[in-house]
Amino acid sequence: MISITDDIIIRTVSRVLVPFIQIYALYVIMHGHYSPGGGFQGGVILGASFILYLITHGLKDAKKRISELKAGLFSSFGLLIYSGIGLLCLILGSNYLDYGRLSTILRVIPAQARSLGILGVEIGVGIAVMAVMFSIFFDISTGGVLPEDEEGLGVRDE
Amino acid sequence: MSNFLLFLGIGLFTLVFLCLYRGIFGPGILNRIAAISAIGTKTLVILLIMGFIYNRVDMFIDISMVYALLNFIGTITAAKYLEKEGEV
Amino acid sequence: MEVTVLVQAVYKAFEILEKGKNSEKAREEARELLYTSAKFTSETKSLTEKQEARALLLSAKQPRLALRNFTLTFFILFAFWILLSGRFDYFHLTLGGICSVLVAYLSHDLLFFNIRLGDFRTRARRFLQAGPWFLGQIFSANLHVAYLALSPKMPIDPQIIRFKTKLESDISWVGLANSITLTPGTITVDIREGEFFVHALDRKVAYDLNTGEMEDKIAHVIMEADHVYIQDVLDVASIFGALK
Numbered sequence: 505m506i507s508i509t510d511d512i513i514i515r516t517v518s519r520v521l522v523p524f525i526q527i528y529a530l531y532v533i534m535h536g537h538y539s540p541g542g543g544f545q546g547g548v549i550l551g552a553s554f555i556l557y558l559i560t561h562g563l564k565d566a567k568k569r570i571s572e573l574k575a576g577l578f579s580s581f582g583l584l585i586y587s588g589i590g591l592l593c594l595i596l597g598s599n600y601l602d603y604g605r606l607s608t609i610l611r612v613i614p615a616q617a618r619s620l621g622i623l624g625v626e627i628g629v630g631i632a633v634m635a636v637m638f639s640i641f642f643d644i645s646t647g648g649v650l651p652e653d654e655e656g657l658g659v660r661d662e
Numbered sequence: 663m664s665n666f667l668l669f670l671g672i673g674l675f676t677l678v679f680l681c682l683y684r685g686i687f688g689p690g691i692l693n694r695i696a697a698i699s700a701i702g703t704k705t706l707v708i709l710l711i712m713g714f715i716y717n718r719v720d721m722f723i724d725i726s727m728v729y730a731l732l733n734f735i736g737t738i739t740a741a742k743y744l745e746k747e748g749e750v
Numbered sequence: 751m752e753v754t755v756l757v758q759a760v761y762k763a764f765e766i767l768e769k770g771k772n773s774e775k776a777r778e779e780a781r782e783l784l785y786t787s788a789k790f791t792s793e794t795k796s797l798t799e800k801q802e803a804r805a806l807l808l809s810a811k812q813p814r815l816a817l818r819n820f821t822l823t824f825f826i827l828f829a830f831w832i833l834l835s836g837r838f839d840y841f842h843l844t845l846g847g848i849c850s851v852l853v854a855y856l857s858h859d860l861l862f863f864n865i866r867l868g869d870f871r872t873r874a875r876r877f878l879q880a881g882p883w884f885l886g887q888i889f890s891a892n893l894h895v896a897y898l899a900l901s902p903k904m905p906i907d908p909q910i911i912r913f914k915t916k917l918e919s920d921i922s923w924v925g926l927a928n929s930i931t932l933t934p935g936t937i938t939v940d941i942r943e944g945e946f947f948v949h950a951l952d953r954k955v956a957y958d959l960n961t962g963e964m965e966d967k968i969a970h971v972i973m974e975a976d977h978v979y980i981q982d983v984l985d986v987a988s989i990f991g992a993l994k
Binding site: 511512513515516517519520522523524526527528530531534535538569 | 823827830831834835837842845849850852853854856857860861920921923924927928938940941
Binding site for chain 1: 720721724725727728731732735738739742746749750
């Protein structure tokens with residue numbers, strides 16, 4: 505059971521840093537074309553921001569912010585975006601993840617459609633990676649056992 | 663300018679070995695954690711110097727910011743683990 | 751912190767007297783307020799109770815707090831996005847806007863937790879005025895520590911100082927702790943129940959810290975407990991003495 509830090513300096517500094525880390529993670533995802541980054545790297549940084557909040561502010565506050573249910577839903581949602589774009593390309597009559605065909609929907613030239621398609625896929629990957637990282641850390645740190653006075657997902661220790 | 667930065671980088675790199683000595687032989691774990699954190703800071707600056715030498719700073723700034731972040735989170739986690747003696 | 755509570759209680763008592771036009775009922779109410787505040791500050795010991803009482807007394811009636819926090823967070827995050835990515839075409843700016851809105855929605859209560867924002871422009875102006883003073887402090891402390899480290903017999907005298915501070919909120923404590931750590935020669939070790947434990951390298955550095963100048967500058971920027979000195983305590987004490 506991760507408890508809240510007594511140290512007020514670490515608590516306050518982490519609280520101020522978390523939004524900036526999240527904006528940096530979204531910057532890394534969106535600028536995957538131009539500088540080192542992309543979906544997976546940005547997802548890791550986004551997950552790291554939630555883990556920082558979890559470590560410094562304890563389990564209860566972190567669960568209020570992003571519960572286990574939401575983490576599971578987000579990972580599936582990211583996967584849905586990824587495979588949804590792929591299936592969309594398949595429906596439009598070409599190969600799976602052949603983004604050139606998206607130009608018929610979006611009304612841009614095929615090269616730009618490929619760029620946008622890759623960006624969409626990276627966003628999906630980023631969301632999925634963030635949710636899975638948070639969920640793995642959560643499960644390993646609590647060992648699947650939640651405190652008795654909370655209801656939620658998990659195995660109760662008899 | 664490039665030569666000056668190169669010597670600066672090599673100087674910092676030799677300082678990393680001093681910290682590494684503490685990291686290996688430091689009596690106790692707290693010395694080792696502080697040494698690794700200091701090595702992380704020096705790595706950050708060496709990455710930036712490499713960016714200046716290759717004339718593509720914008721790429722290396724992103725990488726060094728990520729490394730600074732991970733160093734910070736790692737040190738806080740290790741410190742909290744040691745404070746609570748086995749639990750985080 | 752106790753002095754601020756008492757000073758605020760005196761202001762509020764004067765307000766009550768003015769509104770009631772010095773009638774008997776208003777005087778009774780003001781007297782009761784001063785009695786309770788005096789009893790409260792002399793009896794409570796825990797920090798959280800004092801902070802709650804301060805919040806209650808200052809009666810921060812700021813409407814639409816969440817919306818103000820949200821917009822401020824959005825602007826700061828958007829400025830940070832523009833700083834990170836130097837591209838100013840519409841596509842990236844729109845992406846930046848969407849990402850800033852998303853992050854601001856997820857964590858808008860994190861940046862400005864219990865800050866009474868007061869007058870934002872005054873705080874920004876005072877922050878810019880206090881900046882060069884801090885840099886000057888860091889510079890002179892650097893020279894002093896370099897002299898200490900390089901002289902052959904190294905006349906250091908390490909000691910841990912402990913002092914109570916007149917600042918009230920979390921952010922000002924952390925700001926003071928970070929300024930003390932940034933100045934070479936002093937490191938903040940811990941903050942417990944409003945008391946600072948600072949490790950200082952030398953007697954001169956400790957003396958510079960004890961004058962309370964840095965605390966006063968930070969209080970001036972954050973606009974709380976501003977220029978609260980011994981004189982205020984003496985004034986307040988005379989008013990409370992006349993009550994008895």
